[in-house]
Amino acid sequence: MIIGGGSGIGLAVARQAVAAGARVVLGGRSVATLTKAAEELGPAATWRAVDSTQQASLAGFFAGIDRVDHLFTPGASYRVGPMRELSDEDAASPFVSKFWGQYHAVKHAAAKLSADASIVLMSGAASVRPPGPAPAYVACNAAIEGLGRGLAVELAPVRVNVVAPGTIDGNLWSTRPAAQREAAFDQYRRATLLHRLGRESEVADAVLYLLTNGYTTGSTLYPDGGYTFR
Numbered sequence: 001m002i003i004g005g006g007s008g009i010g011l012a013v014a015r016q017a018v019a020a021g022a023r024v025v026l027g028g029r030s031v032a033t034l035t036k037a038a039e040e041l042g043p044a045a046t047w048r049a050v051d052s053t054q055q056a057s058l059a060g061f062f063a064g065i066d067r068v069d070h071l072f073t074p075g076a077s078y079r080v081g082p083m084r085e086l087s088d089e090d091a092a093s094p095f096v097s098k099f100w101g102q103y104h105a106v107k108h109a110a111a112k113l114s115a116d117a118s119i120v121l122m123s124g125a126a127s128v129r130p131p132g133p134a135p136a137y138v139a140c141n142a143a144i145e146g147l148g149r150g151l152a153v154e155l156a157p158v159r160v161n162v163v164a165p166g167t168i169d170g171n172l173w174s175t176r177p178a179a180q181r182e183a184a185f186d187q188y189r190r191a192t193l194l195h196r197l198g199r200e201s202e203v204a205d206a207v208l209y210l211l212t213n214g215y216t217t218g219s220t221l222y223p224d225g226g227y228t229f230r
């Protein structure tokens with residue numbers, strides 16, 4: 001089950017999961033996005049509309065599902081910016097959507113998880129190397145990495161891991177203003193060891209590893225071209 005599976009990294013993971021023989025359930029808010037993604041993936045994919053900021057919606061998403069073998073939760077929308085510029089509501093939005101959205105998704109899935117299930121949470125490499133002034137967003141990602149470790153303890157033997165990508169040249173950035181995007185891309189190319197942006201498929205490779213490796217739990221993996229290391 002992939003909340004946020006209709007586009008971007010979530011869809012890239014769905015493609016690889018289907019290629020590996022899985023049946024996938026895509027979640028997201030836009031029916032049009034989900035329908036298009038499921039059509040591309042073929043008969044192994046179904047979809048259900050869900051807003052992970054609404055617990056009643058999450059309950060509906062998991063209702064009627066007998067068993068969850070793998071859960072990935074990249075679906076979130078939020079504002080990012082400096083403390084001195086954002087309203088308190090915008091500053092809280094990463095926590096509302098990305099932190100509590102994922103926390104509640106796991107909570108609503110918990111009763112359905114198979115004994116050897118695995119969960120991957122979505123963070124971001126800003127957790128350990130802030131690219132600019134965005135302290136609430138940075139703190140939110142760091143909190144998600146702590147959440148992954150905490151859930152790995154509580155839910156064992158279910159495995160819980162976190163993926164924290166660097167800047168990815170994909171759907172998310174394609175929707176942002178060109179000038180903002182190109183400035184961020186240039187900065188990232190200079191700041192990372194491999195001098196290029198990541199691809200959604202490269203993050204999906206990392207997620208598939210975390211979903212399927214039977215002896216990895218409580219870890220955070222950084223597919224970031226060396227950004228957090230440099």
Ligand SMILES: NC(=O)c1ccc[n+]([C@@H]2O[C@H](COP(=O)([O-])OP(=O)(O)OC[C@H]3O[C@@H](n4cnc5c(N)ncnc54)[C@H](OP(=O)(O)O)[C@@H]3O)[C@@H](O)[C@H]2O)c1
Pocket residue numbers: 003004005006007008009010027028029030031033050051052053074075076077097098101122123124125164165166167168169170171172173
């Ligand atoms: N792309 C990057 O450079 C990058 C780097 C580090 C971390 N990340 C993280 O990766 C995650 C996914 O990003 P992406 O690059 O794959 O972008 P994306 O294509 O925008 O994916 C986000 C998906 O989540 C869904 N979504 C948004 N809010 C939701 C909600 N409240 N409930 C359920 N679904 C929701 C969206 O569909 P609807 O709008 O239809 O709901 C969309 O399909 C984000 O959390 C982001 O912080 C991305």
